[in-house]
Amino acid sequence: MGLKDLYSPQFLTDLGTQLHQVVPTFDVTRFCQACLTEAWSDLKLMERRDVITTQMHAQLPANFPQAAAILRQVGPKFTGLAAVCLPNYVAVYGLDHWQVAMTTLAVLTKYSSAEFAIRPFLKRYPVATAQQMQAWAQSTDVDVRRLASEGMRPRLPWGTRLPQYMADPTPVLVVLHQLLFDKSDYVQKSVANNLNDISKDHPEVVIAFAQQYWGQTKSGDWILRRGLRTLFKQGNPDVLALLGYDITAAEKVTDVTLQPESDVAVIGGLTTVTYTVRAPETMPVYLGYRVDYVRQNDITTAKDFFVKRTTLPAGQLLQGVFRLKWQQLTTRRLYPGVHRLTLLVNTQVVAESWVTLK
Missing domain, CATH: 1.20.140 (Butyryl-CoA Dehydrogenase, subunit A; domain 3)
Incomplete structure (x- = not known):
């Protein structure tokens, strides 16, 4: 179904x-x-x-x-x-x-x-409808407040894009300023996704927005962290610094390994991967891994996955495992071929390995 x-x-x-x-x-x-x-x-x-x-x-x-x-x-x-x-x-x-x-x-x-x-109205009546969204952002109804954000997302999945906000997100930011400290996680997720949309066209605007509000509330920081996720994965140094991560950590760590239990896998199967990493000094790290998925015509597309956030004590070896599921998804079709795996420390590659998918 x-x-x-x-x-x-x-x-x-x-x-x-x-x-x-x-x-x-x-x-x-x-x-x-x-x-x-x-x-x-x-x-x-x-x-x-x-x-x-x-x-x-x-x-x-x-x-x-x-x-x-x-x-x-x-x-x-x-x-x-x-x-x-x-x-x-x-x-x-x-x-x-x-x-x-x-x-x-x-x-x-x-x-x-x-x-x-709401999107056709934002296109035909941009001023009046944007003002309506600002009013809805003050509603006592959580669903209406969420609409104020979600309806203005420039790149809403399944929705028509809003070119005027991709060019100038100022009207959207007026609403997001109102909703940043909303108590509802339903609204918070929408605000985060909206910021992430904007970051794809105006990274500097979203970084400035985050710098303005960072550290004021726990929920606000959660929204900002989620809203910065694309820029974080891209290794934007301003974003890494704001979130407390050193982009040069990848150059400092030692004893780094990335080892799949087998270098062969089958579609529908599972690969367990072990990793190690040591830091010469105490440092916060965002640990992840990347899979370069084989596509048709020998093209690959990369997908990053989160492993853990932690603080590495100086000199201590961190060991761990993650499991990679080779499942067909409606959003990601698998093809046989050699898939590159990389270990990421603060978004930067520190180790690599390969698995052949059959």
Whole structure:
């Protein structure tokens, strides 16, 4: 069962039934049949969402404020990712009704998320919608506050990118300043991911933001650390220094080894890897490893993994193991070939080894 199967025949029946209870003329059978065409099985999650949106519109009132009132009634009956078809209706058919759309999205996001649906409004009405996001950042509702951040992410996965914020993230940062000390981890994760998005286009802006707030609260530092993760992996010296790591540690450590239990592995298998590292002086280290995954046409792509954060006492040998799972993932397909493994100390390579995947 894949994510697209969240939109199952049963979901369609349930949605149609709830709409019928509010709009007696809404034909559940017609709705389901219109969605479940021969093409349905080949459609991805968001493609199915769009079909559902279109077929809801075919039977709901053409007057958007009337349709929006119906969505607000039905919204509490559906939660989770599948329910994004409801705010999607607002994104597709409510662009000419900004105020009604904002009111409706603020309701629907409490049961699913309007993070995708808000984006067309940020593009068409950039000033008014950014001001709305600032207001939502002050909401007493955690889901609405989270929307204020998540909806403005320049590079939101599955969402359309926001080129205006990739060029100038200033309006986004206004919201993130408001939310940095939010008590909800749901909001905190969104703020961190938003900062990470911005760092890919404006690293200096995010570093300055982090330097301004670093050390004020534990939760704030957690957000900033997560928001700096891409720059950290890139070995940005300003980020390493802010987080308390010496980029030259890799040049100082000794007795470094990286040894797989076997230099051959199979797809679906597991490789246990042992490592050692010694520091001549006491130093904080961020220990990780990198796998250069073989792709088609002899291309490789690198993926970094976290092992541990620790302080190495002067002269003491640190020994440990990590286990590398050779599993096929929807986000990472494995191919046979020689895979390079490297041990990382404060993001820098200190040892390497190889495993042949068959």
